[in-house]
Amino acid sequence: MKGLILGPEIYFLAVATVFLFLSMMRPGARRDFSVALFLSGLGVAVTLAAVRMEGSLLHGAYRVDLFSQVFKGLLSLGFFLVVCLCSNLSGIQDERHSEFYLFLSTCTLGMMLLMSSTELLTLYVALELASYSLYALVPLRSGGQQMEAGIKYFLSGIATSALMLFGLASLFAASQTTYIDKLVVKLPGLLNNPMAFIGLLLTLCGFFFKLALFPFHIWAPSVYQGAANQVTAFLGTATKVAAIAMLVRLVSMSDGNTSLAHVLAALAIISMTYGNLVALVQKDFKRLLAYSAIAHAGYSLIGILSMNPTGYAAAVFYALASLSMTFICFLVMVKVASDGRDLAIAQFAGLHRRSPLLALALLVGVFSLGGIPPTIGFTGKFLVFNAAMEKGYFLLVLIAMINVVVSLYYYVQVVKAAFLLEPDEELPAISLSVPTIILTAVMVVVIVAGGLFPRYLFQLAEAAIQALL
Amino acid sequence: MELAGFPYLSAILLSCVAGLLVILFIPRERETLVKWVSLAFSGIALALSIYVYCAYDRMQGGLQFVEKLPWVEPLGIQYFNGADGFNLPLILLTGIVHFTGILTMWELRGRVKEFFAFVCVLVLGVFGFFMSMDLFFLFVWFDVSLFPMYPLIAIWGTTRKEYGALKLFLHVLAGSALILPGIVYLAVASGLHTFDIVALMQPGALTPGQQRFAFLLFYIGFGILAGVWPFHTWSPVGHVAAPTSVSMIHAGVLMKIGAFGILRVAIFLCPLGWEYWAPVMAVLATIGIIYGVFVGLTQTDLKYVIAYSSVSHMGIVGLGLSTVTAEGLTGAVFQMFAHGIMTALLFSSLGYIYDKTHTKLIPDLGGMSRVMPVASGYFIVAALAGMGVPGFASFWAEVTVFISALKVYPALGALAICALVLSALYMLRVVQRTFYGPRNERYARLPDVSFGLGLPRIILVAVMVLFGLFPRLMLDLIQTAVIPFMGGFSR
Numbered sequence: 007m008k009g010l011i012l013g014p015e016i017y018f019l020a021v022a023t024v025f026l027f028l029s030m031m032r033p034g035a036r037r038d039f040s041v042a043l044f045l046s047g048l049g050v051a052v053t054l055a056a057v058r059m060e061g062s063l064l065h066g067a068y069r070v071d072l073f074s075q076v077f078k079g080l081l082s083l084g085f086f087l088v089v090c091l092c093s094n095l096s097g098i099q100d101e102r103h104s105e106f107y108l109f110l111s112t113c114t115l116g117m118m119l120l121m122s123s124t125e126l127l128t129l130y131v132a133l134e135l136a137s138y139s140l141y142a143l144v145p146l147r148s149g150g151q152q153m154e155a156g157i158k159y160f161l162s163g164i165a166t167s168a169l170m171l172f173g174l175a176s177l178f179a180a181s182q183t184t185y186i187d188k189l190v191v192k193l194p195g196l197l198n199n200p201m202a203f204i205g206l207l208l209t210l211c212g213f214f215f216k217l218a219l220f221p222f223h224i225w226a227p228s229v230y231q232g233a234a235n236q237v238t239a240f241l242g243t244a245t246k247v248a249a250i251a252m253l254v255r256l257v258s259m260s261d262g263n264t265s266l267a268h269v270l271a272a273l274a275i276i277s278m279t280y281g282n283l284v285a286l287v288q289k290d291f292k293r294l295l296a297y298s299a300i301a302h303a304g305y306s307l308i309g310i311l312s313m314n315p316t317g318y319a320a321a322v323f324y325a326l327a328s329l330s331m332t333f334i335c336f337l338v339m340v341k342v343a344s345d346g347r348d349l350a351i352a353q354f355a356g357l358h359r360r361s362p363l364l365a366l367a368l369l370v371g372v373f374s375l376g377g378i379p380p381t382i383g384f385t386g387k388f389l390v391f392n393a394a395m396e397k398g399y400f401l402l403v404l405i406a407m408i409n410v411v412v413s414l415y416y417y418v419q420v421v422k423a424a425f426l427l428e429p430d431e432e433l434p435a436i437s438l439s440v441p442t443i444i445l446t447a448v449m450v451v452v453i454v455a456g457g458l459f460p461r462y463l464f465q466l467a468e469a470a471i472q473a474l475l
Numbered sequence: 476m477e478l479a480g481f482p483y484l485s486a487i488l489l490s491c492v493a494g495l496l497v498i499l500f501i502p503r504e505r506e507t508l509v510k511w512v513s514l515a516f517s518g519i520a521l522a523l524s525i526y527v528y529c530a531y532d533r534m535q536g537g538l539q540f541v542e543k544l545p546w547v548e549p550l551g552i553q554y555f556n557g558a559d560g561f562n563l564p565l566i567l568l569t570g571i572v573h574f575t576g577i578l579t580m581w582e583l584r585g586r587v588k589e590f591f592a593f594v595c596v597l598v599l600g601v602f603g604f605f606m607s608m609d610l611f612f613l614f615v616w617f618d619v620s621l622f623p624m625y626p627l628i629a630i631w632g633t634t635r636k637e638y639g640a641l642k643l644f645l646h647v648l649a650g651s652a653l654i655l656p657g658i659v660y661l662a663v664a665s666g667l668h669t670f671d672i673v674a675l676m677q678p679g680a681l682t683p684g685q686q687r688f689a690f691l692l693f694y695i696g697f698g699i700l701a702g703v704w705p706f707h708t709w710s711p712v713g714h715v716a717a718p719t720s721v722s723m724i725h726a727g728v729l730m731k732i733g734a735f736g737i738l739r740v741a742i743f744l745c746p747l748g749w750e751y752w753a754p755v756m757a758v759l760a761t762i763g764i765i766y767g768v769f770v771g772l773t774q775t776d777l778k779y780v781i782a783y784s785s786v787s788h789m790g791i792v793g794l795g796l797s798t799v800t801a802e803g804l805t806g807a808v809f810q811m812f813a814h815g816i817m818t819a820l821l822f823s824s825l826g827y828i829y830d831k832t833h834t835k836l837i838p839d840l841g842g843m844s845r846v847m848p849v850a851s852g853y854f855i856v857a858a859l860a861g862m863g864v865p866g867f868a869s870f871w872a873e874v875t876v877f878i879s880a881l882k883v884y885p886a887l888g889a890l891a892i893c894a895l896v897l898s899a900l901y902m903l904r905v906v907q908r909t910f911y912g913p914r915n916e917r918y919a920r921l922p923d924v925s926f927g928l929g930l931p932r933i934i935l936v937a938v939m940v941l942f943g944l945f946p947r948l949m950l951d952l953i954q955t956a957v958i959p960f961m962g963g964f965s966r
Contacts (some may be wrong), residue, residue, distance in 0.1 A: 311601070389550075400660060403659065408652050461548075
């Protein structure tokens with residue numbers, strides 16, 4: 007029965023196979039979206055059913071525990087939510103829809119494998135599976151600057167991969183092992199050795215890239231803008247969750263090394279400040295979200311660099327929070343830009359009349375990103391700051407809060423566009439299907455309720471961290 | 476879990492939440508229905524706050540109507556509400572201003588549903604802030620009460636509304652950039668890992684150095700919202716830009732959130748820091764009083780006049796807080812209440828005149844008392860109250876503050892009193908030029924305020940006079956909280 011603990015992974019491999027076969031069929035005869043919606047919904051159920059499973063495979067190279075299962079749950083949820091946005095996949099040519107779903111599911115599969123990898127080479131292979139799927143997804147869009155985005159993403163991606171490989175090699179050279187459970191024991195003593203320290207840092211770079219943390223953020227704005235809206239939604243939600251999970255796993259190996267914390271603190275500060283300041287002048291909504299993601303990478307790193315269980319749990323909570331609040335922004339954007347175009351912030355004008363529900367959702371989403379209570383985004387920040395304060399990083403918290411206030415300026419510009427500006431020409435009301443209305447309402451409720459009642463989510467995050475440490 | 480009988484305080488909050496939910500499900504064409512619904516729910520909230528105010532046992536004192544629920548145990552967060560002599564006047568004030576504010580906006584046209592929905596959220600935050608005894612929730616309510624200000628001003632406001640809304644929003648939230656680290660710092664530095672205000676109040680929880688540091692964070696953080704000079708610059712712009720009832724709630728209640736935050740968080744939790752920084756507070760407060768008066772002198776826009784008088788009157792609250800005496804504290808809390816009612820009345824009565832004439836510039840008006848005698852009457856009454864004429868609540872508040880200020884800071888107190896006398900002169904000048912003198916013929920045919928529309932002003936005047944004639948109704952209540960607090964404070 008040992009294979010059963012791989013349930014989610016096997017399931018997503020099957021999903022990918024289904025789409026591989028679908029992609030060989032004639033385009034007109036397919037119903038990609040319905041199939042994808044059904045399969046991804048079932049995927050959430052499968053991963054949730056497997057959430058309590060535990061075990062270890064391949065001589066300890068692959069471990070299934072609560073930490074990995076919780077994140078697999080989040081990833082399958084992210085996959086499902088992004089598929090929900092694809093009812094009108096007009097940014098991508100019809101005949102490529104199956105490939106889109108195929109790469110989306112292989113990417114999810116790769117990230118799931120990543121969550122359970124406890125051996126450095128396994129980890130690298132899983133990461134590359136996810137990365138290469140994304141390299142293919144970004145230029146799938148039809149028309150526009152998708153090629154530029156694709157090449158930028160690919161080149162900077164493989165460059166970071168090279169850095170990461172170098173880091174992995176140094177880690178191995180310093181510690182003579184590639185197993186994380188052995189590294190956990192050896193590494194704290196070894197971190198005074200520059201090779202081990204640089205090795206760990208370079209290994210982290212691979213995930214800094216996914217998280218779009220400074221200085222690995224360069225791809226984010228063009229790729230966010232150039233990729234199809236649904237792909238960007240996936241990039242902005244699911245991949246961030248995976249990156250945070252792996253950073254938690256890798257940083258927790260260092261056992262509270264102060265030098266590492268200082269390096270991470272510097273990166274967090276620069277990332278927040280840079281992201282927020284550049285976001286101030288953005289006109290395009292996706293570019294804005296890209297810079298806001300750079301800033302959020304900084305906030306979530308604060309929880310990780312606190313290197314205490316509360317901090318890791320806060321980072322996990324923050325991953326969940328940013329999944330939901332980023333998603334709701336993309337949801338609104340996809341519905342407003344129904345023809346799959348890029349959306350300028352000013353094009354939200356008149357949204358309060360065209361669709362009050364979407365305007366409300368956008369308000370909740372951006373204020374949650376801005377960290378205004380009672381939203382999940384605020385509670386996430388609060389938990390992160392609480393953990394940092396316990397380590398005595400008062401100044402870091404203060405800088406982060408100042409950043410939050412700076413960021414409110416551009417979030418308010420979005421609210422202003424949606425509620426205050428009037429479009430030049432009268433635009434028709436946006437009609438939403440019933441499932442979309444339900445999905446939007448549920449997301450609004452989740453964001454507010456997650457902010458007001460963080461107890462169970464936080465306990466779940468703590469339990470996941472317990473499994474890790 | 477600890478519940479002493481029916482949770483009246485939570486019921487107040489629930490009435491706001493319920494109001495919000497009901498409004499959200501009303502079709503937006505049914506504007507009158509939206510107004511009635513919000514009036515009904517604000518009436519419930521008002522009734523409950525009056526009940527809590529009256530039912531509070533003054534002989535027993537202390538924290539009553541306590542509602543305590545564990546919220547996030549690992550972090551020491553609780554849902555903890557309570558009422559004492561400090562927050563009861565402000566809960567009552569919020570109830571009154573909310574109710575009269577909705578009546579004042581009865582003639583609102585355009586996007587009615589959204590307006591009243593945002594007002595519900597705003598008032599929910601204000602109520603929550605005043606009654607919360609847990610720092611986490613205190614902060615949540617603080618922000619909940621602030622963010623609706625942006626849409627409320629930017630959509631329904633008037634003069635330079637977008638600029639005013641953004642300036643106000645960013646300024647007051649900049650305060651939260653200091654408050655949140657401060658709150659977390661207190662919870663962690665005390666070693667108690669709790670956000671419970673009562674627990675953190677234990678003497679010795681924080682060292683004197685920590686108290687001085689944290690006090691400064693809270694004083695500036697909340698001081699921005701309280702309109703403490705030099706952090707007040709958002710307030711006149713924001714007041715002027717806001718629609719009438721938002722100005723009422725904003726000047727009447729929101730600025731008190733700042734002052735009350737200084738009291739509840741900074742002074743309660745960092746008493747040694749309070750003592751240390753009190754002279755600085757006194758100087759800033761006095762500058763605020765004088766500055767408000769002199770800048771107000773040069774204004775020609777009536778709303779700016781009221782806004783700067785608010786800066787000056789909030790300076791009186793600050794002066795009272797800075798005396799570190801029981802009288803000063805009592806006067807400050809009373810002044811918060813009195814100023815809330817008074818400014819609400821000023822904005823409310825000006826709102827009617829502005830709706831009819833579409834101007835609030837003093838030179839354009841003139842002789843209004845012959846055009847709309849009743850509407851003018853309300854404004855004049857409020858102006859008199861603002862001057863501190865005996866018979867109004869503000870008289871007692873100001874007298875109490877100034878007596879204690881004169882004892883503790885003779886020079887500053889005297890300066891502040893001189894400034895107040897001057898402000899009386901300029902208020903009289905404003906009244907004379909606006910309501911007497913030659914009549915502007917353009918407005919000669921405008922109707923006077925009807926009884927229904929005048930109702931909110933009548934209520935506000937009645938409250939002013941009630942507490943002006945019987946100040947002990949409130950002073951005694953405040954004393955039940957002030958005296959034990961100052962008694963426990965070793966001098």
